[in-house]
Amino acid sequence: MALILVMGIPGSGKTTLSTKLEVMTNFCHHQMKREGKFSVPPYESILWSISNSFIIVDDIFYLRSMRRPFERMARAHSLCYIIIFVDETLEIALQRNKGRPPKVFIPEKTIHRIYEEMDIPTENTENFIRFSSSDELNDLITKIQCIFSTFKKRNCHKLVETSPQDTASKDDTLQNLEKEMRKCISELVRGSKSKDLARNLGKVKKEIMSEFRRNNLKTWSYSDLKNRLLLELSRFKTDE
Structure with missing residues (x-):
């Protein structure tokens, strides 16, 4: 199509x-x-x-x-x-x-x-x-x-041409991405008293992971991930 x-x-x-x-x-x-x-x-x-x-x-x-x-x-x-x-x-x-x-x-x-x-x-x-x-x-x-x-x-x-090695490489990329995002989330929730912050950041993380998987994206920067999490977080209402 x-x-x-x-x-x-x-x-x-x-x-x-x-x-x-x-x-x-x-x-x-x-x-x-x-x-x-x-x-x-x-x-x-x-x-x-x-x-x-x-x-x-x-x-x-x-x-x-x-x-x-x-x-x-x-x-x-x-x-x-x-x-x-x-x-x-x-x-x-x-x-x-x-x-x-x-x-x-x-x-x-x-x-x-x-x-x-x-x-x-x-x-x-x-x-x-x-x-x-x-x-x-x-x-x-x-x-x-x-x-x-x-x-x-x-x-x-x-x-x-797609081989099991290609699939493994993609899995490694996603694993590294998730590690980086977990680190970002850990920094963002540190010292926060909000009960919803970690949960909402987890939802945002899943969305970003799906986007990377769907579009086969392989590169990112730590600062960009952190900024993206904060940007997407603005869609959610968190308790003070």
Whole structure:
């Protein structure tokens, strides 16, 4: 399965392109809603309900931080991750925006700001495709399928090459991580009179451990772990 993000400035034609891809292929298109904050979990349930398919999510995605949760989700679920940048001129995008109904109209200054701050992936990124209105849709589909095919082959090789030694190495990493986190927690609770502090830090530790295990992370610093524990701890209410 592949997760495809379609990014671009408002009025660039992202939704139009995504709809065409959906019609011409077995791609499944989801447009992000503008009301409220978006969170990744609802899309995780969608991923598991659709098998052997390409999932398209279209939105502005003009900052890398906006795309990062999807990249992490793709990595966690071993999905092929593809970014399509719809490259349209500012003039045409503004013109299209003027023709929109008032409910979906976007202020021109907002479009100008997004255009100026657009964080476009580097051209040599293997999972990145730049698409303009002058390009052929069939060529785009071919590129998507090529990236997906390469991903599947590479994934198969990884499965074949994985050895018990690799698993043992991963276990050692997690053991070392847990030791470091236990040391951090010990320092943080030392001298504290709170009954909830140690318990809540234990919950945070489990979450961080799961994140490292899921994303196969292997490096960290003691100070970063300690700061992360304190940051996540702020979600819990502790007794004084």
